[in-house]
Amino acid sequence: MAKPTLMFDALSCCEGCELQVVNCGPALLPILERADIVRFREASDGDADHYDIAFVEGSIVTEHDVEKAKEIRAKTGVLVALGACATIGGVNVVKNFQDPDDVSEYVYGDKKAWFPHIPARPLKAEVKVDAEIHGCPINPQEFLAAAKCLLMGKPYKQPNYPVCVDCKLADNVCLWHKGLPCLGIVTRAGCAPFLCPSAGHKCIGCRGLVDDPNAQAAKDVMAEFGLTVDDILREFRLFQGIYDEVAKEA
Amino acid sequence: MAKAAKTLDVRVDYVTRVEGHGNIRARVEDGELVECQLEVIESPRFFEAMLRGRSWKDAMFLTTRICGICACGHGSASLKATEDAMGFVRSEQTERLRRIVLHAEQLDSHWLHVYFLVAPDFFGVPSVIPLAKTHTDVVLRAMRLKALATHICRVLVGRHTHPIGMVPGGYMKLPSVRVLKDLRAEVAKVEADVQATVDLFATLKMPAFERETEYESITNADEYAFFDGDLVTSDGDRARPRDYGQIIHESIVRHSSAKHVKNKRESLMVGALARFNNNHKQLHPKAKAAAEKLGLKAPCHNTFHNNTAQVVETVHCYYDVLRLLDELIQAGIRDEKPPMEWSGEAGEGVGIVEVPRGTLVHHYQYDKKGIVTGANLVIPTNQNLANIEADFRAYVPQLMKEGKSQDEIRHALEMLVRAYDPCISCSTHLVEVEFR
Numbered sequence: 001m002a003k004p005t006l007m008f009d010a011l012s013c014c015e016g017c018e019l020q021v022v023n024c025g026p027a028l029l030p031i032l033e034r035a036d037i038v039r040f041r042e043a044s045d046g047d048a049d050h051y052d053i054a055f056v057e058g059s060i061v062t063e064h065d066v067e068k069a070k071e072i073r074a075k076t077g078v079l080v081a082l083g084a085c086a087t088i089g090g091v092n093v094v095k096n097f098q099d100p101d102d103v104s105e106y107v108y109g110d111k112k113a114w115f116p117h118i119p120a121r122p123l124k125a126e127v128k129v130d131a132e133i134h135g136c137p138i139n140p141q142e143f144l145a146a147a148k149c150l151l152m153g154k155p156y157k158q159p160n161y162p163v164c165v166d167c168k169l170a171d172n173v174c175l176w177h178k179g180l181p182c183l184g185i186v187t188r189a190g191c192a193p194f195l196c197p198s199a200g201h202k203c204i205g206c207r208g209l210v211d212d213p214n215a216q217a218a219k220d221v222m223a224e225f226g227l228t229v230d231d232i233l234r235e236f237r238l239f240q241g242i243y244d245e246v247a248k249e250a
Numbered sequence: 251m252a253k254a255a256k257t258l259d260v261r262v263d264y265v266t267r268v269e270g271h272g273n274i275r276a277r278v279e280d281g282e283l284v285e286c287q288l289e290v291i292e293s294p295r296f297f298e299a300m301l302r303g304r305s306w307k308d309a310m311f312l313t314t315r316i317c318g319i320c321a322c323g324h325g326s327a328s329l330k331a332t333e334d335a336m337g338f339v340r341s342e343q344t345e346r347l348r349r350i351v352l353h354a355e356q357l358d359s360h361w362l363h364v365y366f367l368v369a370p371d372f373f374g375v376p377s378v379i380p381l382a383k384t385h386t387d388v389v390l391r392a393m394r395l396k397a398l399a400t401h402i403c404r405v406l407v408g409r410h411t412h413p414i415g416m417v418p419g420g421y422m423k424l425p426s427v428r429v430l431k432d433l434r435a436e437v438a439k440v441e442a443d444v445q446a447t448v449d450l451f452a453t454l455k456m457p458a459f460e461r462e463t464e465y466e467s468i469t470n471a472d473e474y475a476f477f478d479g480d481l482v483t484s485d486g487d488r489a490r491p492r493d494y495g496q497i498i499h500e501s502i503v504r505h506s507s508a509k510h511v512k513n514k515r516e517s518l519m520v521g522a523l524a525r526f527n528n529n530h531k532q533l534h535p536k537a538k539a540a541a542e543k544l545g546l547k548a549p550c551h552n553t554f555h556n557n558t559a560q561v562v563e564t565v566h567c568y569y570d571v572l573r574l575l576d577e578l579i580q581a582g583i584r585d586e587k588p589p590m591e592w593s594g595e596a597g598e599g600v601g602i603v604e605v606p607r608g609t610l611v612h613h614y615q616y617d618k619k620g621i622v623t624g625a626n627l628v629i630p631t632n633q634n635l636a637n638i639e640a641d642f643r644a645y646v647p648q649l650m651k652e653g654k655s656q657d658e659i660r661h662a663l664e665m666l667v668r669a670y671d672p673c674i675s676c677s678t679h680l681v682e683v684e685f686r
Contacts, residue, residue, distance in 0.1 A: 012293035016318020016411040022366065023400055023410075025393045032379060045376035062293045091315045094300040103299040115294045137318060137411045179590065199408040199415045200422030204311055234305060238312065 004052040004151060007039040008082075009072065011058030011065045011123070012092060016137040017083035018057060024140045031147055053078045053150055055133075059085040059092045061120045073127040078150055081123045082143075084136035084239055088208040091136070092120035097237055131156050134188060136206035136239065142190060159190040162210045167197045175202050176225055181235050185221060186213035205239045256281045258650060260660045272672065274663050276646050286642040288635065288667060298625045306332050306418060306592055306620035313612065313627070314412040317673055319362070321412045322355040322403060323605030326477070327612040330601025332418045334491075335616050336593045341586055344420045346574050349477045351406050351416065352603060353567040353574075356476065358399035358410055359606035360522070360560040360567075363671045364451065365392035368557050371665050372454045388450065391443050398440050402571065405433050419588035427583055434575045437568075444568045448540045451561045456554040457662065461644045463551070463637055464515050465524035466497065468604055474525070474532040474566055476604040483513055484527055484549065491602045494611050498628055510636040511628065517636035520608025521670065522559035523550060537566035553641055554669045560606075592620030607631055607673050631672045638670055 008018050018040070021028070038048035054076040060066055073079055084090040095103050096119045104112035123129050133146050133156070146156040163184030167174070175182040175197055184203035188210045196203050222232055258278035277285040297316055304312055310328040314321040326348060333340060340348070365388070366378045373381060382389045400410045405425060408414030415421050425433070468491075470479035481489045481497050489496040497513050512518055526533075526541075530548040533541070541547070541562045546555055601612045608630030615624035645666060649659045 012295055014315055014318040014321070014411075016315075016321065019318040019362075019411055022362070023396070025397050026390070029382065032382070037379065040377070061295065065293055091300070091312055092295065094304075094312065095296050098299060098302070103296050106299040106302070107294070107296050117294055117296070136315065137409075195408055196414050201408075201414050201417070204308075234303070234308075238304075238308060 004035045005038045005048055005050065006035050007048070007051040007054045007072075007076075008037070009039065009041065009054070009056055011056065011068060011086070012061040012120075013058035013083070013085040013090065015057065017085075017135075020083075020137045020140050021055070021143055024144055027140070027144055031144070031151070034151060049075065051076045053080060053147075055080045055082045056123060057082040057086050059089050059120050059122055060126055061092055061117050063116070063118060066118075066126050069123060069127050078130045079123075079127065080131045080133060080146070080150065081129045082133050083138045084134065084206045084208070086123045086129075087132045087134050088240060089120050089122045090206075090239060093239070094237060096120055132158065134158065134207035135191060139191060139195075159188060160211050161189050162213070163187050163189045163191070163197065163203050163207075165189055166191075170198055172197050175200075176221060179225075181222070181225070181227055181231065183235060183240075185218045186210060186215070205236060208240060258646070258656055258659060260656060260663060262660055262664060272667065274660075274667065276642060276659070276663060278646065278650065283643060283646055286639060286646060288638050288642070298627055301614065301622045301625040304622050306336070306616060306622070309614060309622055310417070311412075316627075316629075318411045319359050319673060320355065320605045320607065320610070322351050322407065322410060323603060323610055324612070325407075325413045325416060326352050326603045327601040327605075327610045329416060329418055330603065331599040331612040331614045332601070332616075333599065334601060335597035335599030335614055336418065336589070337597065338419050338589065341420070341584075343578070343581070343584055343586060345477070346578050347406060347421065347425075348416065350571055350574050351403060351413065352476050352605075353571050354399050354402035354406075355410065356567045356606050357564055357571075358396060358403070359671075360564045361392060361395045361399060361447070363606070364447070364557055364560055364564075365389075365395075367671070368668060369450075369454075371661075371668070391446060395440055395443050395447070398436065401436060402433065405429060417588050420586050421588065424583050424585065427579055430575055430579050430583070434572065434579065437571055437575065441568075444565060448543055448561060448565060451558060452543050452545075456552060456558060457665065458552070459554060459641075459645055459648065459666075460551045461553070461641055462549075463640065464513055464518040465527045465549075466513070466518045466520050466633070467525040467528045467609055468602055469529055474529050474534075474537075474570075476525075476567075478603075481602065481609065482528055483518065484524075485514065487513060491600045491611075494600065494602060494613075494628070498609075498611065498633070500628070500632075511633040512636060517640045518633060519553075519637045520630045520633045521556055522563050522606070523553070523556040524608060525604060526550070526559040526562060533562065534566045534569045536569050537562050540565040553666060556669045556671065560671070592616075592618075594618060605630060607671050608633060629673075631670070634670050634672065638667060638672070641666060 054072055081087045085092060108115050133142055149156040166189045167184055180202040182202040183205035184197055186209055187203050187205045188207040190207060260276040262274040273289040275285050275287045309332055310325050313328045314325045316324050370377050403410035407416050415423055465484040468475045468479035469482045481494055487497050498511055500511055527549045544558050546558045596618045598615045603610055610630055611628035613626040614622055617623050649662055
């Protein structure tokens with residue numbers, strides 16, 4: 001039986017999630033034995049007509065990105081959104097809260113017309129996505145776990161509780177008590193206890209909102225620590241700008 | 251005169267084994283070079299515009315996302331720009347820790363580039379994957395080295411892509427001396443691998459191609475400069491960081507929408523070869539020995555030897571990491587807290603560092619609340635774009651004269667682009683380049 005074929009590609013992003021895949025190191029070798037990587041432009045020559053599983057990072061910020069996403073979708077069995085840009089829009093959404101014409105002019109001056117762009121959006125805004133691996137960047141361990149599930153034909157089930165749970169288990173002191181506006185209260189877990197809060201830094205929300213976040217409790221915490229609406233929006237809009245409900249709640 | 255072919259049409263869509271999306275176009279008709287371009291087809295990303303309105307605490311969290319490979323370099327430049335705007339003077343401890351992180355990034359990126367992206371060309375395979383079967387020891391060594399570089403970043407700043415622990419003025423969490431001792435032991439383990447990398451590349455023959463250009467880097471009297479220094483060029487120009495505009499002239503040329511960078515000539519080069527040419531006397535003795543073994547002598551005008559200069563720099567950074575760790579362990583770790591509040595005054599700051607691909611500038615303006623009101627970023631790959639094309643214009647006629655086939659020329663041009671180790675995602679935060 002032929003091995004399943006995998007592909008990796010990027011829309012608009014830093015390509016750091018593909019790098020995290022490379023960073024899996026020797027742990028990738030068992031996957032390479034059970035699957036053929038037919039396209040991974042950042043690391044290899046070559047391509048194919050069909051992909052059993054496609055891992056696509058990056059968000060959609062141009063019409064060209066829309067076309068490319070549709071082309072990949074048409075050739076793909078299981079489409080996986082890889083990392084925050086692909087799952088929730090990532091930092092690219094920051095520009096959505098500025099006048100698009102001014103954004104172009106600030107960077108390109110009188111040549112702005114040469115560089116058309118559309119509001120940044122995640123992959124699922126344009127094509128059907130079958131699985132998501134969150135994070136900016138993705139966590140190599142989570143990639144390996146998800147890849148194993150998908151290669152066995154099983155769905156990959158992502159954590160569905162906020163970062164606070166892992167933080168408590170890791171015995172971290174709550175960062176709100178250190179004066180930091182930590183978004184762990186509504187952000188999907190899966191990173192901690194290894195990353196930001198354990199390193200003494202506020203959660204910046206790169207894994208997106210947990211399903212059904214406790215917005216009222218979050219509002220109470222933010223009010224208790226005296227954050228203004230501007231402060232809160234600035235925090236959320238680093239990664240989570242696509243969520244209308246966030247803006248409304250604030 | 252030309253006995254060789256008079257026509258050529260090379261078209262490479264999506265150059266592989268580079269970071270980001272680029273196409274090569276080269277066309278010769280009746281012996282005349284009519285088109286010779288590197289198109290960069292990455293989407294525009296608008297980071298300078300997006301920085302406006304961000305807090306001084308978060309500028310780094312946004313700008314590290316410019317690039318997955320040079321995230322710690324963007325982080326270093328970003329923090330320096332913010333600290334400059336605040337008038338903050340870094341402690342010796344912070345300076346040492348930051349230098350180690352920046353070195354770890356050169357190691358990570360250079361090892362990634364020379365083993366995973368460049369080496370397949372010399373073994374005649376499409377990627378590193380087939381090498382895992384035929385040259386298992388080489389691939390496992392590459393993985394060990396790369397794992398070490400990411401491990402250093404994991405210990406000091408949480409991860410390499412994207413760093414967490416470092417913030418304006420210092421660190422949210424400092425490593426203990428014990429952690430640093432453990433880290434030193436891990437670093438010491440791969441010394442033989444570092445030397446074996448030199449031995450491997452000493453056996454690979456770089457293509458012959460000479461074209462002298464202007465080499466730009468930072469420099470300072472105390473060290474082979476990565477973290478701090480004035481801008482200099484091989485033509486003898488020098489500028490303090492805040493005066494970077496005296497050397498780095500961004501311009502939009504007619505045949506492309508790219509902001510090219512030049513000084514007084516038509517193009518300049520940044521990166522490992524530029525640093526080596528400008529600062530080679532300050533390399534660690536073991537790196538000097540490596541350069542000799544690799545046959546690299548300054549000044550070197552063969553672009554392909556950027557790969558070689560990267561190998562030399564891995565030796566330098568490796569031993570400098572050991573030195574810095576020893577100094578930190580000896581001095582002990584002081585519990586320094588970063589500032590939690592903005593200075594209360596409006597300010598402007600410039601942060602310049604050398605990242606794997608060359609000189610990187612972050613320049614921010616802040617209002618009195620510490621919110622960014624303006625930003626300018628100068629990315630190494632952007633600085634190299636004009637030089638890549640200038641190399642094309644010199645290299646294509648040479649290859650045709652040598653009687654190379656169209657396929658060989660296509661491959662040679664891809665290797666030339668790869669030698670610059672271009673980071674196209676990075677370069678398009680300023681511009682979407684479309685050479686036409």
